[in-house]
Amino acid sequence: MAKFVYRMENVLKLKEQIESQRQMEFVQAQNKVLEEEEKMKALINRYRGYVNDQKEASKNKISIVNLRHFGDCIRVTKELIKAETVQVKVAKKNLEVAQKRLADAVMERKIQDKLKERAFEEFKQELSKEEMKEIDEVISFNYNNRSI
Template sequence: MAAFRYSFQKIVDLKSSEKTQAEWLLSSALGELQSEELSLRQLQEEREVWERNVLENAQSSTSLAELQLIQQYIEFLDESIARKLAAVKRAQKSVELKRMRLSDTVKDEKVWLKAKDRALERFRYDMQLKEQNELDEFATVRYITSAP
């Protein structure tokens, strides 16, 4: 019995490889997004701490110069938070693009796998037909040789 060989197997392998690569890229983009979000949370928490510090120091005998310095640092944190928000949005957009690319590659791979499955089914059908024809031929030959 002949073995099934799909003539487009290299393309199927390529599509599978592309899907794996798209999965890795999405995973990397998700990791980057998580990192940016963590960094943003840390900046926001630090800002809250300094803001509380200003409120506490405003009620005590802290000099105006120190309060201004703290306020400048809070403004610096606000700018950093704004930049980090932009970075988070870029990372979210990157994740969305990677998800769409993965979706496309998965669909593409499924198309080729489906084509391979159809080719395998045709091969099996042809093999069954060939086997049945051989059995029919054996039966015919046996009938003819056993006839009086």
């Protein structure tokens, strides 16, 4: 029996490797988004803490220096939150790009899989034709030699 050999097997393997690589990039992008969102949550919590501390301190006697310190901490934290918002947006944009690249890689690999399946079906049909031809030859030979 003949062995099926797909001519484009190396292309299929390459597409599978690319898909795997894109999948890793996608996971890394997801992790980066989660990391940036966690940083954002920490900054927001820090900001809320400073605001609460300022409110508590203002209820009691507080020096101008301490009041300014709280104001500076709140202002700096607001700026950090703005910067982190940009980082979160960049990370989400990178995630979208990675997702698109992964989807493209999956589609290309599936196309190669379909081509391989079609080639295998053609191989099976050709093999079936050859077997039928051999059977016809054996039957014909037996029919012709039976009178001897």
